[in-house]
Amino acid sequence: MKGRPLIPFAVIAIIGLLLITVLSFVGLNQREAMQEDAEGNGGEEVTEFDDPVAAGEEMAQQSCIGCHGGDLTGAGGPDLTNLDLSEEEIVHVIINGQGAMPAMPLDEIEADAIAQYLLSLNE
Numbered sequence: 001m002k003g004r005p006l007i008p009f010a011v012i013a014i015i016g017l018l019l020i021t022v023l024s025f026v027g028l029n030q031r032e033a034m035q036e037d038a039e040g041n042g043g044e045e046v047t048e049f050d051d052p053v054a055a056g057e058e059m060a061q062q063s064c065i066g067c068h069g070g071d072l073t074g075a076g077g078p079d080l081t082n083l084d085l086s087e088e089e090i091v092h093v094i095i096n097g098q099g100a101m102p103a104m105p106l107d108e109i110e111a112d113a114i115a116q117y118l119l120s121l122n123e
Helices: 006-040 052-063 087-096 108-121
Strands: none
Touching: 052 108, 087 108
16 A cells, blocks of 8 residues: 555544434434424324224235235135134234234234224125
8 A cells, every 4th residue: 555544544434423423413303303293193193094994904914914825815824705703803813813823913903903804805
């Protein structure tokens, strides 16, 4: 290496430290904005879905297709398009699991939306 290699390394280090500092302040501002948005909503989560069947379909596509197949007719798990369970029984199975199915990390409202979607498939 010819010349003074220490100066370019020092400049890069200083630029890096300045960039870290600036990005930290940007992150703090974003965090404060997110907290203000949460407080603006009353700090409450959504308690119901506008269309529970559509929301249930979206959650089922995210959570269920791995075991029950893309069309929910049963790949590794049972067929979900022909259930003879009540809505409450389906919610119980989703939340607590049954047999080889593990308990899903969903709240009761989300589980109820999935149950309504699965029952709509049986109609």
